[in-house]
């Protein structure tokens with residue numbers, strides 16, 4: 378069954394801005410799904426609609442088969458959300474914030490406290506349970522929101538840039554945590570601007586740009602599309618008019634820099650020899666972009 | 679098994695109550711100080727120079743009005759500021775993403791207003807006992823008027839909170855509508871002392887019925903029929919509750 382099924386979803390904000398121009402997207406049960414896209418693409422808007430914070434203009438959404446237009450409450454029970462921006466009261470204590478959230482889902486006090494303790498411990502916040510939220514560091518606030526999003530044991534967890542502003546070590550810790558959740562059978566949808574993160578975690582990735590899905594495939598397929606690599610060469614040469622070479626393209630950026638795109642598997646030696654024959658000396662080179670990022674930029678442009 | 683909506687309601691209510699007592703210096707102390715000053719100035723200093731009204735000392739006559747005045751202001755202020763700050767800090771989203779029904783959200787915030795209104799009312803009543811001996815003609819009427827008035831003004835404050843977009847918006851109605859209507863609502867005088875024309879005008883002011891009914895509970899005297907006041911409060915409660923539900927359903931100020 379699909380954990381989430383979005384059909385022809387459109388959103389026009391009151392300002393007249395069309396943030397979503399017809400999005401169709403399915404997330405399978407148990408999947409770790411990445412939703413990527415540049416700033417303003419419509420990721421948060423999409424999540425907002427799924428969680429009822431934003432009203433849709435058109436389209437349908439089903440959560441584990443439940444149409445949100447028919448029974449939003451039932452759908453909401455299955456969803457946990459970790460928003461992009463902090464949205465808890467900074468005056469309340471960590472444990473109150475998490476336990477209250479359980480209360481909003483109709484979970485009794487004892488069970489709420491047990492679940493609260495479980496997730497605060499797992500996320501390393503148990504020692505901070507009596508601290509007011511305002512006194513937490515940015516990374517702790519993020520983890521607080523993850524605990525809050527999980528306290529009612531949702532089947533589908535949606536995280537909107539959960540690792541924004543989190544240091545490398547902590548980020549890796551969060552990755553482990555999320556991977557374990559996913560292995561235990563939870564469906565996870567994640568948005569991120571860190572491509573490394575999507576590559577590490579997500580089995581399936583959709584790319585959204587300007588309110589449209591422009592790519593939706595498994596990570597493996599997506600990486601396969603990347604059969605070319607781009608390098609930037611710093612060169613010494615009088616003339617950057619270069620004779621063509623099979624499966625390699627040369628684009629001079631200025632008098633001393635050259636962008637070189639090669640089909641994977643072609644040897645760089647060939648390129649050096651080819652350039653050497655034309656009196657072009659390569660001083661240094663660097664990899665222009667890496668992996669997903671490259672595909673991503675190619676698609677968005 | 680406790681029904682889920684009851685757990686939701688209890689959760690919001692508890693959160694509201696915690697807030698009131700966490701910031702008690704802002705929520706409970708100021709009304710007590712203000713009312714003490716009213717009792718001293720209007721009751722002791724000026725009141726002692728005045729003849730009584732309807733057989734009661736002036737001080738005893740105004741005490742129920744003053745208590746009611748603090749119930750009204752505090753109930754209203756509590757829901758408007760709590761709801762607005764919940765919106766402002768965006769933690770309203772915690773409730774919105776959950777299956778908590780709208781009627782529970784309204785009742786939850788309103789319960790906070792009622793708890794604050796009645797707590798302040800009780801504190802102020804205790805303070806008044808330092809200055810006067812206040813009879814209690816009918817506990818039922820006193821309690822009924824206190825509760826319903828507090829309920830109605832909490833609902834009104836919630837509507838204000840839903841529409842409020844900036845901090846200024848939460849004090850406009852209290853300053854320009856509620857305070858004038860309360861002062862003209864017979865806290866300090868019996869409207870039977872007014873010329874006919876002004877009596878007629880006064881009867882259009884709903885607050886006058888609330889104060890009058892509440893005073894009846896204490897003193898057993900009333901300018902108007904007490905049941906009219908009760909009926910009015912019930913109608914207000916139903917209408918304001920429905921408006922709140924409608925606004926939440928529509929998502930005014932909370933959903934984009």
Ligand SMILES: Nc1ncnc2c1ncn2[C@@H]1O[C@H](COP(=O)(O)OP(=O)(O)OP(=O)(O)O)[C@@H](O)[C@H]1O
Nearest residue numbers: 390392394396415416417418419420421422423934
């Ligand atoms: N409340 C709103 N009113 C009007 N327009 C909005 C509102 N919220 C978002 N938008 C617009 O909708 C578009 C999509 O925004 P959204 O927040 O969904 O993007 P995003 O993909 O989450 O971006 P980011 O990566 O920066 O978080 C943007 O053009 C944004 O300006």
Ligand SMILES: [Mg+2]
Nearest residue numbers: 420421422461
């Ligand atoms: Mg976003």
